Amino acid sequence: MTERKGPYELRLRVNGEERAALTRPAETLLRLLRERLGLTGPKCGCENGDCGACTVLIDGVPTKSCMVLAVECEGRELTTIEGLRDHPVQRAFSAENGFQCGFCTPGMIMNAVALVRAHPEPNEEADRNWMGSNLCRCTGYEGIRRALAAARAELAARAGLMPRAKERP
């Protein structure tokens, strides 16, 4: 186990890029992303793990970045909302009004991206378990529910249209 004291340089892989930043041992991943790397997509909604607005993917696992120390992420693969580009889940949230004020949306989308990857088929119980960790105060969840359905439908259609990797020439 490495011991860290005082400011030090942390190297991370974020959204496919190698990034370095000066950090403190007590700094959370959320603050590092927002304040040192300029990735303000993840939001500080509670910094207590209750609202999910700060959700990012760490090695593909949706994680509340306010509950993780930056130092724990050395050598991990991080994805923030800025790392998605026109993802079907993003398009579905846009088309289905899965947001209003948008503040919970980056975290909500990151969690949903991981959800539809783990559960490509509609699964109410899984949806409740996964999405229940993110709060939205605006939508009453109706648009988010529609967005999940639309994203799964698009991903399924895409899977049907595109040959699987092993079948490709």
Added chain:
Amino acid sequence: MDHARYLGGSPERTDAPAKTGGALRYTDDRVRPGTLHAALLYSPYAHARIASVDLSRAEAAPGVRGAFSGADWPDTLIGLYMGDKPPLARETVRYYGEPVAAVVADSEAETLAAIRLVEASFEALPPLASPRDSLAPGAAVLHPGLGSYRRIPAILPEPGTNVANRTRIRKGDPEEAFARAPVVVSGSFSFPPGDHAAMEPRVAIAEYGLDGRLTVTSSTQSPFGVRTLLAKGLGLPERRIRVIAPPVGGGFGGKAGIQLEPLACLLAMRFPGRPVRLANAREADMVSSPGRPGLESTVRIAAERDGAILAMDIELLFDSGAYADYAVNVSRAAAVACTGPYKVPNVKADALCVYTNHPFATAFRGFGHIELSYATERALDLLADELGMDPAALREKNAAQPGHTTPTGAVLDPNTGDLPACIALVKERLGWDEGRRRLMPDGKVRAKGLACFWKAPAIPTFTDAGATLAFAEDGSAVLTTGVVEIGQGCFDGLRLIVAEALRMDPSMVRVEPEADTDRSPHDWTTAASRSLFMAGRAALGAAEDAVAQLKRVASAPLRCPEEDLEIGDGRIYLRDDPAHGLPISAVALGYVYENGNAIGGPIIGRGRYIARGLSGMDPESGEGRPGLEWTMGAEGVELELDPRDGSCRVLRSACAMDVGKVIHPALARGQLVGAMAMGIGYATREAFSFDSRQGVQNASLRDYKLLRYGEDPEYFVDFVETPQGDGPYGARGLGEQGIIGMPGAIAQAASLAAGVQLCELPITPEYLWTSMRKERP
């Protein structure tokens, strides 16, 4: 003219790519290098005398630039309608969470470390725990200075007491009506204060520039209101203050008025040239910044045996907490609408805004109407019980309609919504006539409830909105207003209104997404569900003005009278020969002839609106016309109660509302659904829980339970369209109203399911369980 070109379509929101891409920059996403960070020490007591505040250790801590207490601003009082609040507490603290000291340091970590070094000592005083406590004879007077506070004339405080405002309604002869009425019912209904819990905690970043101008970027619904109140509170003229309002991460009223800005500005003025960021952590956002008021109420209704209401006697005691803020107008708004949407010929009502030692209250979605509606709807349920009448039938029988008068004696005009149609739609959605209570095979009970609501915006008589419309080289139009995007999507409604007026594809219309008092036309506040209506009127005016100017310029090169010209699809053309015309792009910035001569110049359309025909209220009787327009609707739920453990879930909810005209159906539905969900939370789980010393026990999103995914019911939304004659294309506001009827509908259904009248909120499993046990011997 065909108005159906773009109105009623639901194009994707213009802010969708930014919001779903994580690219939108809210206030706290705009912190510049070199910014100072402020942290506050919050009172651990609900009521105490401040014995001492020692800042010396904090001042000496690393990175600290300054530490401050109430003594630093001995005379400053800030307030919205009444200046009653010091930026930092002086002499006494009046609520748990009140700011007592501030530290400013180079980094947030340093300021948070230093604030713990402030040594404050308190002598606890007995707290006032409810409005009735505060009104009891001999109760401590929380604001001895009440008589000397700066206030607007519509607010009527009672110095020497804890009454921050009293609004009286006296209509007809209620005493006589109660004396002769064959049926009289009475009930008391109450709930504690709570929080908005918008996902974005409040933040203000202020900079006192080296040029002597004060700039504050803030998560505010009210940039112009903040500018005016800062000018009054800090003694600077408006021209030296700039307020920037980026899109807000949820408002719900909690970011209307003035919030963190004054303290952020006072701190910034100590450090010219360096921005100071004052940001709430979630816990502070919940208790230190204002929440929503609580209520204690008593309602008596006199009626005929057939259910016709003869009179109402209403007492509404709003728990405003330690400071008045918006709550003095919340209570006034409740008085204006006190009977709910019913024909009530005789009314006596007193709506009081009462100081207590709770966290203070401000505007909250529904603004007084959710509170009054809950009280009167519950009393109507008692009446229906007494008469053996279907609760929906009782409401249908008494539904307010055009020609009736409101509690203030204002006549409901033909623009007034169609309440009976709304009731019928909700009944249909819920299968009302198939029975209201069902015992399920698993022992659970399903029950339905229905309530009605109305709402008029509680606004100054001179509430205004301005708009300008300019063009770019590609012929696209940009609308600038002072409206703030708080999630409601008003800009997309405004975009469709402009597109309709210009007969131009909505993709060619952009709405400036940020309000800035230096650049935006004046706009009262993004509140009271008035932006679509008022800024919509201004936008329409700006578009029409621009069209007239475009035609004037184009008439020269097209060699025709301007009145022969028509506009549409990005062109100006001869009405009777559409092939003969010019693209807007060739005219909007001036027309250039072949030889280089130019005419016209940039077209700027101007639009403005100010509320029409509003008046104040008589202090004794309430008589007057304070309500601009009345939006009406009905809501209902079906819920399922497990009598064994009190657990209860809303399965289906329905809302039908008369919105005048639906501009953007998807966004309109989204507003209603979101409001219904918030209403379910309000009725079933959301409220502060106080300890015996009035400290808040659930100041976190872990303990303050909001609705989560999977707890949402099935939603039914129906719109009725009785045009608002003076609204843009007949539209009325619709942002708040969907919350108003939910507590009443849920309380009715839960009471029916439980077999006991539930007179308190929130209706938690614990409350249900104990209420059911009490009923059994």
